[in-house]
Amino acid sequence: MNIVRYDRLYPFEWYAYMLENNSVYYHPKQKKWHIFRYEDVRKVLSDYTNFPQLSRPEEKAISPLETSLIGLNPPNHRQMRSLVSKAFTPKAIANLQPRIREIAKELLDQVVEKGEMDLVKEFAYPLPVIVIAEMLGIPKEDRAQFKQWSDDIVDSAELGSFDMNNDKVSLGEKAKKFANQLRLIQKFRKAEKELGAYFIKIFEERRKEPKDDLISHLLEAEVDGRKLTEFELLGFCSLLLVAGNETTTNLIGNMIFSLNQFPDVAKHLRERPEDMKKGIEEVLRYRSMVRSLERVAANDIEIGGQLIKKGQTVLVWLGSANQDPEKFPNPNQLDINRDNLQHIAFGHGVHFCLGAPLARLEVDIAMQELFKYFSDIQLKEDVEYHLNALDGLENLPITFTVAERS
Template sequence: MTDQSPIQAAAPFDPSLSLFQLLDPKVHADPFPFYRRLREEAPVMWDPFMHTWVVTRYEDVHLVLKEFSADRTPDPKKMEALGLPSLGPVADLMARQMLFLDAPDHTRLRKLCMSAFTPRRVDAMEDKVRDIAHGLIDDMVKGGECELIADFAEPFPAIVTAGLLGVPLEDHRQLKAWSATFAEMLGNFQHNPDRIRDVLKCVADMTGYFRDAVREQERNPTDGLIRSLMDAEVDGQSLSEDEVIANTIVTMVGGQETTTNLIGNGILTLIRQPDKQAQLRAHPEIIESAVEELLRYETPSQHTARIVKQDTVIGGKLLKKGEAVMAVMAAGNRDPERFANPDELDLTRTDNRHLAFGWAAHFCFGAALARMEARISYLALLARMEDLRVAVPESKLEWRTNSGLRGLSALPLAFRPVAG
């Protein structure tokens, strides 16, 4: 699909519009004014510092997510040719993950994974997930203060993910540590040699752990996603062991990082807007639309990369085949051309087809679980904590140094406990 607007001459580049501005802690703490500038001044822009096109309007982000290529991971041989042979194991792993593949490979993997990760499996977990949430809150509320990220937003999805995969629940801290390290690579665009070493060790450790888990499932089959992926068959096709491991890892990472950020960002937003918090407390029946609005308003996954499949004109700019594109979902989710009063939190917003989980073939296949965890978390936390407030000056809050995955490093809270 190509728009009909004439191709415009390239304007002089304004460095203050580069996505590298997200590395500024002040911009990172509140990127939405920056995204507004991009939408208004340069909605389709070539960023020479990033060597990528950047699109920020809802319609354009939607087009990129729907039509452009997700196959953006160099294979190990290309890594070697680029002088980065040490990254071969990372490229090898990512090349088997459906997140980085196009049809027909993506279609085959997604069908197989979806046959294992069914809505029925998610629905069957709800009571257990609610018990996990309240068990963590029982330990948090005794003193009238907590650190929400470390005490709840991190361990909650990690324990749920361990149960989903069918690995020992006591391993959830290790799963979380691996997930956070791997997410640093997925969400950041700055070069950091120390991070590369950590990621390489993380990939080796995760691969070994889940290969051992496959062996254990062969000896002692149990219910869980790993076993289901091993057994999945569609049209006579099944997953190889390496594909089982690779897509277990992407499910583990996706199942933790987005949910951790969604919980932390959502609770902070509700504290900042006490009228909306009071509305949700008084009307818990609006929780489903509230979760969708918090996903739109404080998008946990801010942007994602794609590759131009064929020469395409967007917003009067010619994007050439093979060029990189950064689709900024968080900017599209605040586009006034798509959402009425986009900077206003409306917990009962009805027309809310946001971009937080992607779109089309690459729509997050764990979205149903993330939504369930968010619904349970918000209602449980609000039911057990009254007079919620941030226990430090907001200027002291620190956001994770991850330009793509927006979330807090810590969220100290004070409150009045309510018995469970």
């Protein structure tokens, strides 16, 4: 049997293979179930009773992120989400539009005379970092450090099972993999410790002198008559930092990378910018920023004809679900005229990404300004593109022609 290997930059053939042959698959060495079909993935994400987040109470939590929205289940999740959601109402997001556009223009003004740039490092990453830092009330001089902490925390997503007894892997490869795992753990712990100390200092400053920023509002907020603990506050702020910039960074990079592969779509969006929102949704489906999410089975339950037992870990593949031909015909085509754009790139159910509207707005403005500034955007040839810990590009060198602007 011809086994298709997983290629993170171009995973589509592997997704098609798994959807056809192993749509619900148990990996005996990882001791995890892998789920690939759209309907099955959606079912798992919807059913928080049978497939909750693996969470711990604060006194047993290893990381503040475990007490944030991403690590909570209802009813605690609903209570916490209601606090942060006030910063992400449609009105609050709309009010950010002028500032987001201003930031995008400032960043493009810095590179417009060069004729080339690394789209990720010089545009896609600083844009959302500045936005989320300003929402939190973080000083301008600390933004670069904020991004580094965010990257080091997200890189921990690369940590996973590795079979040291696999005879097909050389001792040298095993040693390299093991060393990399240790490096990621050390980076994560260092980043989280430094970020925690930084936020605690900000908390102390805001308690003495509140400002009109999200941290000050969270310090005053109450859940069922009680204030948030410092650990919960750290979890909130860490999640907002990581999720608030990585999602947008990855989506901007994925947009340009995908449009380069489908120049007819790029041409259409240039000529009809009113379709940009459809273009964003189709890129979200076509090249999802988060390839998978993990849940745990709370009960014995059947999915796709397979019995998943209580306590077993389940990995749902969002990237594969969004490539399921039963849901999205011709999934390898970037088609902004699809009748169905109900992707699950932002998750589904109670844990649907709270910041999705902000990410969509940031990317919409970013693409509008890129097309206004540059009449032609090309990827540099013979460049090795590196993926980050999620499914976004770590680097994206481009060349461009400056557009005539009135």
